[in-house]
Amino acid sequence: xxxxxxxxxxxxxxxxxxxxxxxxxxxxxxxxxxxxxxxxxxxxxxxxxxxxxxxxxxxxxxxxxxxxxxxxxxxxxxxxxxxxxxxxxxxxxxxxxxxxxxxxxxxxxxxxxxxxxxxxxxxxxxxxxxxxxxxxxx
Numbered sequence: 001x002x003x004x005x006x007x008x009x010x011x012x013x014x015x016x017x018x019x020x021x022x023x024x025x026x027x028x029x030x031x032x033x034x035x036x037x038x039x040x041x042x043x044x045x046x047x048x049x050x051x052x053x054x055x056x057x058x059x060x061x062x063x064x065x066x067x068x069x070x071x072x073x074x075x076x077x078x079x080x081x082x083x084x085x086x087x088x089x090x091x092x093x094x095x096x097x098x099x100x101x102x103x104x105x106x107x108x109x110x111x112x113x114x115x116x117x118x119x120x121x122x123x124x125x126x127x128x129x130x131x132x133x134x135x136x137x138x
Contacts, residue, residue, distance in 0.1 A: 001113075004049040005037040006056045010063045014071040014082045021081075027072070030120060032084070034063060036095055037115040037129075044107040054104045062094040084118050084126040092116040092128045099132065 015027045036059055038050045071082040080086060092114055099108055115129035 001039050001041055002043055002049045003037050003039045004052060004055065005035050006052060006059050007033060007035050008056070008059050008063055009033050010067045012066055012069055012071050012082075016081045016083070018081065027070070030084075032087070033119040034059065034091060035115075035117040035119070036091065037117075038108070038111045039113040039115070040111045042110070044110065046107070048107065050108045050111060051105055054108070058095065058098045058103050062091065062098065066090075084120055084124075085128070088116045088118045088126050088128040091118070092130070096132055 009032060011029065011031045013027055013029045016024050018025070036055070038055060040049055043049065066087075071077050095114055095116065098104060099111055099114075102109070104111075111132065113129065113131045115127060117125055117127040119125040
């Protein structure tokens with residue numbers, strides 16, 4: 001399996017509901033390093049997994065909707081704890097939509113899996129990974 005990873009970051013504010021979160025129940029900020037890994041069994045005709053430039057642009061565009069936001073105020077997240085794990089899945093789903101829409105080029109439709117990792121620090125991170133639905137593959 002071949003893979004290519006692109007990286008960016010976001011800065012958000014949020015709070016959590018539930019005693020398990022202790023002081024994080026109060027509004028606080030977080031900076032995440034976001035890695036998206038694209039996987040496929042064979043390279044395309046140009047010898048690529050995905051165009052790194054297009055992948056980087058797509059990641060920046062989808063993160064722009066989260067960057068410098070108080071996620072508690074975003075209607076799409078109402079009633080949800082926007083944990084690192086939850087946000088990894090949000091980024092995964094949004095990137096999968098970009099792939100399906102052709103935003104990373106037609107050759108990228110052959111990508112079979114994604115892995116998204118959000119790092120809170122050098123010692124803590126969360127990820128979501130999955131195969132992509134068959135209809136996305138060329």
